[in-house]
Amino acid sequence: MAALYEDMSSSRMLGSSVSSLSGSRQHSQQIAKAYRQAAQLFLTRRLPEALSTIEPIITPPTHDDINESYNGEPSGYAPIATASRGTRVKVWSFYLTFLNSVVELGAEEGKHAFGSTRWKQLVSKCRDGSVWDELVHDGYAGVEGDVDAEVVVNLATLLLTHSPSQRLNQQKLEIYLSASANPTFDISSHMSSSAYLQRRPSQHNNGTSTPRDLNTRLKLLELYTLHVLPRNEEWDYAREFISMSEVLDDERKEAFLLALHSLREEKEDTERRDERLRQQQQEQMEQRRKETEARRLEQSRAEDERRKREEENRRQPRGSDEVFRKSGGHRPAPSTSSRASRPAKKAASPPPGLYRRASSLFASVQALITNTAHSMTANPMTLFRTLLFLLAFALAFGRRDLREKIMRLLRNAWEKVRRTVGMGVKVSYI
Numbered sequence: 001m002a003a004l005y006e007d008m009s010s011s012r013m014l015g016s017s018v019s020s021l022s023g024s025r026q027h028s029q030q031i032a033k034a035y036r037q038a039a040q041l042f043l044t045r046r047l048p049e050a051l052s053t054i055e056p057i058i059t060p061p062t063h064d065d066i067n068e069s070y071n072g073e074p075s076g077y078a079p080i081a082t083a084s085r086g087t088r089v090k091v092w093s094f095y096l097t098f099l100n101s102v103v104e105l106g107a108e109e110g111k112h113a114f115g116s117t118r119w120k121q122l123v124s125k126c127r128d129g130s131v132w133d134e135l136v137h138d139g140y141a142g143v144e145g146d147v148d149a150e151v152v153v154n155l156a157t158l159l160l161t162h163s164p165s166q167r168l169n170q171q172k173l174e175i176y177l178s179a180s181a182n183p184t185f186d187i188s189s190h191m192s193s194s195a196y197l198q199r200r201p202s203q204h205n206n207g208t209s210t211p212r213d214l215n216t217r218l219k220l221l222e223l224y225t226l227h228v229l230p231r232n233e234e235w236d237y238a239r240e241f242i243s244m245s246e247v248l249d250d251e252r253k254e255a256f257l258l259a260l261h262s263l264r265e266e267k268e269d270t271e272r273r274d275e276r277l278r279q280q281q282q283e284q285m286e287q288r289r290k291e292t293e294a295r296r297l298e299q300s301r302a303e304d305e306r307r308k309r310e311e312e313n314r315r316q317p318r319g320s321d322e323v324f325r326k327s328g329g330h331r332p333a334p335s336t337s338s339r340a341s342r343p344a345k346k347a348a349s350p351p352p353g354l355y356r357r358a359s360s361l362f363a364s365v366q367a368l369i370t371n372t373a374h375s376m377t378a379n380p381m382t383l384f385r386t387l388l389f390l391l392a393f394a395l396a397f398g399r400r401d402l403r404e405k406i407m408r409l410l411r412n413a414w415e416k417v418r419r420t421v422g423m424g425v426k427v428s429y430i
Contacts, residue, residue: 031057031083035091042098047105047113050098058095060138078138089150092135096154099126103162129159129168144172145179149216152176156223166231173224217247226259235264366409 034057041050057079080091102110102122110119125131132155140146147155152173159169221242229238242248242256 027079028083028087031079031087031091035087035094038098039094042094042101047098047102051114054091054095054098058091058138077141081139081141085148088139089148092139092148092151093154096131096151096158099131100158100161103127123162126158126162127164129163129172131155131158132168132172143179144175147176149180149213149220153216153219153223156220156228160223160227160231166228170224170228170232170234173220173228177220177224214247218252221245221247222256225256226263230260230263230267235260366413 034053038050038054041047041053060078080088083091099122102114102119103126105113105119107119110123113119114122125134135151135155136142136144136147156169156173159172160166163169225238225242229235229241238260239257242253242260245253248256
């Protein structure tokens with residue numbers, strides 16, 4: 001009877017194992033198929049369809065399905081958590097590459113493809129680093145050290161590219177490097193029927209049990225010491241970490257230290273160039289400001305002068321009109337200097353007393369000329385002297401009216417002399 005019970009128990013265990021193996025194989029095939037479809041959609045740039053295809057295998061079931069089992073196992077984690085190591089690495093690496101492409105779409109194209117809210121959610125995962133916690137929780141049961149090294153490399157690269165701060169990246173890498181260097185082997189979890197995730201620590205001897213593991217570990221150290229720590233200005237700590245690393249041999253340590261030194265010099269040179277460029281820009285801006293201020297002042301002075309001239313031009317006619325109105329409608333008489341500056345249209349009349357004196361003088365001159373004409377036959381030089389005296393007298397007086405009267409007297413005297421001489425010649429001839 002006991003033997004029969006043992007045979008029946010063995011049969012049930014064998015049937016359960018065969019059923020579990022068949023279900024696990026079918027589950028792996030479904031994951032591989034979803035991965036291939038999502039990759040094809042991604043290559044043809046059908047990003048929303050690729051996301052909807054890959055999400056069911058990397059996302060835990062909803063709250064309504066949390067108590068349901070998947071192939072006889074609890075479903076508290078994403079389906080990818082029970083896949084083989086190679087499948088896990090492929091799926092998570094694809095998902096991280098997909099997120100990088102979504103961020104690089106840009107706001108306009110990304111919102112057009114996914115909608116504003118969904119695109120912002122995907123981008124924020126990369127910028128705030130929440131994708132790291134999400135991946136560890138859903139795909140590795142929340143154990144940092146169980147994350148595959150290749151996936152950690154992709155995670156660190158994604159945050160290094162898109163996260164504005166590298167503090168979280170540094171913290172996560174330090175936790176992983178410490179945990180993977182001291183792996184935890186939980187064999188009892190494999191024997192427990194309630195365990196969903198069978199932990200398969202692949203790193204032994206500081207995570208470098210195989211050449212591939214060593215290569216991946218070197219990539220992590222390169223990211224950590226030559227990229228993440230320098231971004232956080234941890235130059236001295238990076239040098240110390242490289243010098244004390246048990247993974248790096250002397251040759252690699254020297255290469256890492258040389259690369260770190262070159263990165264620091266390049267950064268300092270870049271900072272100096274940027275500082276010189278900022279100074280030049282500030283000097284140019286100051287020079288342009290001074291030139292602009294000088295032009296503005298010059299324009300202001302020119303405008304002030306123009307307004308002054310216009311004001312003076314407006315005031316001058318108004319002042320003349322006021323003087324004209326105050327004088328009773330008569331323009332003020334021009335000054336002496338103004339009369340002198342303008343050519344006289346008509347000579348000013350001399351006083352009456354001057355006319356009387358000039359008339360008596362001209363009468364005396366006329367009598368003198370008459371007497372001289374009568375006596376020229378006796379003394380011809382007398383007439384010549386008289387003419388010279390009259391000429392000097394005419395030149396002495398510059399007034400136009402006097403000159404004209406003297407010339408008339410001279411012409412009259414000369415005419416009388418001519419007639420007298422003519423009459424004398426006639427008498428002599430007779």
